[in-house]
Amino acid sequence: MEEFDIAIIGAGMAGASLAAECAPHARVLLIEAEDTPGYHTTGRSAAFWDEVYGGPAVVPLTLAAGPYLAEHGFLHERGSLVIGRAHERDGLERFVADYAGLGAHVELVDRAAMAALVPGLLPEWTAAVWQPGCADIDVAGLHQHYLARARQAGSVLRVRAQVDRIEKAGGLWEIGWRTAGQDVRVRAALVANAAGAWADTVAGQAGARRLGIAPLRRTIVQLRLDGPVPATLPLTFDLAGEFYFKPSGDRLWLSPHDETPDVPCDAAPEEYDVALAIDRMSRVVDWQVQAVERRWAGLRSFAPDRAPVYGFDADVPGFFWFAGQGGFGIQTAPAAARLGAQLLLGQGPDEMTASLDPAAYAPGRLRAAVPVETSAQA
Numbered sequence: 001m002e003e004f005d006i007a008i009i010g011a012g013m014a015g016a017s018l019a020a021e022c023a024p025h026a027r028v029l030l031i032e033a034e035d036t037p038g039y040h041t042t043g044r045s046a047a048f049w050d051e052v053y054g055g056p057a058v059v060p061l062t063l064a065a066g067p068y069l070a071e072h073g074f075l076h077e078r079g080s081l082v083i084g085r086a087h088e089r090d091g092l093e094r095f096v097a098d099y100a101g102l103g104a105h106v107e108l109v110d111r112a113a114m115a116a117l118v119p120g121l122l123p124e125w126t127a128a129v130w131q132p133g134c135a136d137i138d139v140a141g142l143h144q145h146y147l148a149r150a151r152q153a154g155s156v157l158r159v160r161a162q163v164d165r166i167e168k169a170g171g172l173w174e175i176g177w178r179t180a181g182q183d184v185r186v187r188a189a190l191v192a193n194a195a196g197a198w199a200d201t202v203a204g205q206a207g208a209r210r211l212g213i214a215p216l217r218r219t220i221v222q223l224r225l226d227g228p229v230p231a232t233l234p235l236t237f238d239l240a241g242e243f244y245f246k247p248s249g250d251r252l253w254l255s256p257h258d259e260t261p262d263v264p265c266d267a268a269p270e271e272y273d274v275a276l277a278i279d280r281m282s283r284v285v286d287w288q289v290q291a292v293e294r295r296w297a298g299l300r301s302f303a304p305d306r307a308p309v310y311g312f313d314a315d316v317p318g319f320f321w322f323a324g325q326g327g328f329g330i331q332t333a334p335a336a337a338r339l340g341a342q343l344l345l346g347q348g349p350d351e352m353t354a355s356l357d358p359a360a361y362a363p364g365r366l367r368a369a370v371p372v373e374t375s376a377q378a
Contacts, residue, residue: 004029004156006344007175007188008322009163009202011037013139013330015194016146017337018322018344023153025345029186030155031175033162033198038143045298047137047330048235048246050080051104052095054328057307057360059102062328064335064352066133074142078246080134080235081109081117083284086126088239095129095239105133117234120286134235136246139330146333158184166191166206173206173318192320192344197264197299199309199323208316211309211366213324215299216259219273222295223252226288236284243280251293254281262299269297300327303366308332310340314364320344321363 004027008015011032019030030037049069051062069075084092092108099106109130115121117130151157161184165176172187195202197215204210228250235246237257245254256277260270274295281287303309303324313319322340325332339353339361349356359365 002029002156002186003027003172004186004188006190006192007031007173007186008192008194009175010194010196010198011147011157011159012194012196013038013143013146013333014196014322014325014336015192016143016150017333018192018194018340019155020146020149020153021337021341022344023150023155025341025347028150028153028155029188030150030157031161031163031177032157032159035160037147037157037159038140045139045327045330047139048078048080049075049133049135049137049331050235051131051133052099052106053331054326055306056098056102057305058326058328058332059099059104060356061308061332061335061339063103064355065332068334068352069135069137069142069331072142072145074138074145075135076138078134078136078235079117080131080237081114082129082131082237082239083114083118083121083125084127084239085124089127091239092127092129104131106131117232118236118285119230122284122286125284130234137330142330142333146337163202163205166202168318190318190320190344192322192340194322196323196325197262197301199301199321201264203313203319203321206316206319208313208319209367211321211324211363212304213301213309214304215262215264215267215301217262217267217273217297218255218300218327219258219269219277219295219297220253220255221269221274221277222248222293223254223278223289224291224293225252226290238284243277243284245281252287254278256280259300264299267297267299269295273297302326305365308336308361309363309366310336310361311343311358311363314362314367 007029114128161177176185193202199213200210229247233247237244309321309324
């Protein structure tokens with residue numbers, strides 16, 4: 001039976017980046033249930049690096065990750081606007097004050113600046129917060145970068161490996177799955193739970209308390225409009241959180257910013273959410289939709305307090321959480337993975353993670369959220 005220092009369950013962005021950071025220092029196994037890594041949330045992301053996206057708990061991770069993403073060529077300048085109507089100006093001013101205080105680069109702009117950035121903006125939208133540093137992320141490139149780093153450092157990847165057993169035996173974890181009609185068993189000193197929407201399920205298999213990490217469905221549609229989409233169009237949100245849109249080549253990607261509770265699954269878009277997105281956009285700009293060319297959905301998984309969960313389980317020795325990264329797991333990946341590896345390996349902080357407080361993300365803050373579930377019940 002093969003033995004490893006660390007077995008990481010899940011090979012999306014979370015698992016791949018964690019494996020890349022751990023592999024130079026440990027024998028790492030990366031386990032993926034699907035045929036290829038990144039099939040679920042990672043492969044469906046419209047990711048961007050936005051200093052304020054995810055809220056105050058996420059800002060330190062985003063700011064720490066930015067230099068790595070930029071230095072390795074994964075960011076492409078975009079800029080973002082958070083727009084509001086006249087009655088929302090006070091909210092926009094508070095938004096600027098709150099996030100500027102956390103180190104984000106944000107500024108209030110007027111109607112003229114908004115209209116120059118978003119052609120066809122309807123007149124009731126009168127003020128906005130401009131974030132010049134916002135950038136598109138090459139998601140596929142970043143994911144492959146981490147998979148390659150992990151492989152080059154000696155990690156082992158197993159796909160089509162739907163884990164059905166996680167048990168302690170003789171001081172080591174035994175992890176098992178069935179593939180090609182054969183039972184496969186491996187051993188590892190540590191198990192890292194990077195299973196995304198399935199994080200609580202994996203915890204239950206290992207006898208750990210579920211932390212209430214819930215998958216929420218997010219819908220995106222690709223639209224062809226009656227005119228060209230400006231290449232300089234910023235990522236545009238509204239203050240109330242009811243939509244965002246951004247260019248993708250000469251098409252528009254649009255979301256109703258939905259967070260519909262779901263179960264771990266191969267998520268699919270609902271027609272209602274597609275129609276809702278288009279209706280909300282019609283109240284913002286005067287653009288005409290010629291065709292809905294694509295639609296898709298992904299699951300974004302959140303802990304109850306919406307902060308990510310990084311660290312060893314409070315009750316089950318050797319079981320490590322790397323989950324609950326919502327819709328910000330890609331923009332924070334370099335810093336999150338570096339911090340996760342340091343916690344897993346017992347290393348101290350470095351320049352990237354020196355500003356991060358691991359206690360803010362520790363799973364112990366969520367203890368007793370859900371009763372223990374054994375692997376037999378999972």
